Amino acid sequence: MESHTRFEDLSNEIFFEIFDYFDALDIFTSFSLLNRRISSILQSISLRIVILKKHCRHQIDLLSSYLTFHDQQVTSIKIYDTIRDGSSIISVLFNRHNFINLKSCIFYAINSSTRLDNVIKQIKNLHQLISFTLYQHNNNLSNDDTNEFTHTLLMHKSSFIRSVILQYPCNFLNISKSMSVSSHLISLKLSILI
Structure with a gap:
């Protein structure tokens, strides 16, 4: 049985690492409206x-x-x-x-x-x-x-x-x-x- 990991299932630490590669405009235009969890993470970076x-x-x-x-x-x-x-x-x-x-x-x-x-x-x-x-x-x-x-x-x-x-x-x-x-x-x- 195959297991698939979705983007939203990544840990918070991985999101913090990913966001370090982007400037504010790129972060907001790419990630701000994906879901509540990611929006919550955006509040603390x-x-x-x-x-x-x-x-x-x-x-x-x-x-x-x-x-x-x-x-x-x-x-x-x-x-x-x-x-x-x-x-x-x-x-x-x-x-x-x-x-x-x-x-x-x-x-x-x-x-x-x-x-x-x-x-x-x-x-x-x-x-x-x-x-x-x-x-x-x-x-x-x-x-x-x-x-x-x-x-x-x-x-x-x-x-x-x-x-x-x-x-x-x-x-x-x-x-x-x-x-x-x-x-x-x-x-x-x-x-x-x-």
């Missing part, structure tokens, strides 16, 4: 948000609707701000959600029209943040935003923060005048204009 240039606004809105009940589970964010249809995403997500358990945050190419007030405000209160990276190869962030990002991250009060990479043109005089670096940092990389 860590989530990684990965938004690339290839994504479109419809996908971001779908992800955001799922995050309404799961934003506290997000531990990692990697976002290209401008996606395929030209939408700016960073401020959209940070205005809609509070990522209180965020440990790793990577932003790529922030659009000059992106409002960063709420993003910076949230970063100031991320007490579990370990790593923050911003890759901005052009000079289209405002001086106020670059100064605020630099100040916020170098003076971050979290005892967890270990790595800060700020790859955008910033003025050395603005950094050196007003800041001391958090003693918890192990790795710091700045792109500086003299």
